[in-house]
Amino acid sequence: EVQLVESGGGLVKPGSSLKLSCVASGFTFSSYGMHWIRQAPKKGLEWIALIYYDSSNKYYADSVKGRFTISRDNSKNTLYLEMNSLRSEDTAMYYCAKWGGYWGQGVMVTVSS
Amino acid sequence: DVVLTQSPATLSVTPGERISLSCRASESVDTYLHWYQQKPNESPRLLIKYASQSISGIPSRFSGSGSGTDFTLSINGVELEDLSIYYCQQGNSLPYTFGAGTKLELK
Secondary structure: OEEEEEEEOEOOOOOOOOEEEEEEEOHHHHOOOOOOOOOOOOOOEEEEEEEOOOOOOEEOOOOOOOOOEEEEEEOOOEEEEEEOOOOHHHHHEEEEEOOEEEEEEEEEEEOOO | OOOOEEEOOEEOOOOOOOEEEEEEEEEOOOOOOOEEEEOOOOOOEEEOOOOOOEOOOOOOOOEEEOOOOEEEEEOOOOOOHHHHEEEEEEEOOOOOEEEOOEEEEEE
8 A cells, every 4th residue: 555654844934944754655666756745724736846766857846946855765765855945935734745646644834933 | 837727616516416627728738637636634635537537446426528728527426525625737747737626515
């Protein structure tokens, strides 16, 4: 059974940094591209980042480009999202996902002074 | 970026009726269009992939159609458990984008 478990969220101040993790199990993690998607409170879904299976390519939404970095450690079956220069508009539930219908339960990030 | 416009924003339904939700793309996405259902405090659940392909474990009352720029999610015999928000998402070109959603509510 595919499982994706995010962690690392919390309450942080504007301008600070945070690193999210997503541990994968139930499939060959090193063979698949992975995504981060977020959802602000009471809002819709926003795709924010993609990393290829071998980290050869990374893509970002304009809203996070230059501030967020997606990475992965295939030896640990773990996906990461490093978030810098956080803003109030980054407040959201962050999901990791493997295309094909597999999403984690999400982790909440709140950016507030 | 591809803009996905979902309509209606809200649909009031009666259990048992057949309904259709629309998703229109600002440019062709071929059949790289997927439908998700999201209930409060839950992660999105994939209902239909590649416009019309069914997903294992999803009730057969859910079906999808369309290609290019116009897509439809149909529910044949709405049940109370279907009251939630439905999103379409395109995977044809980066950045991948989602529609704003259609909320199904009880009439």
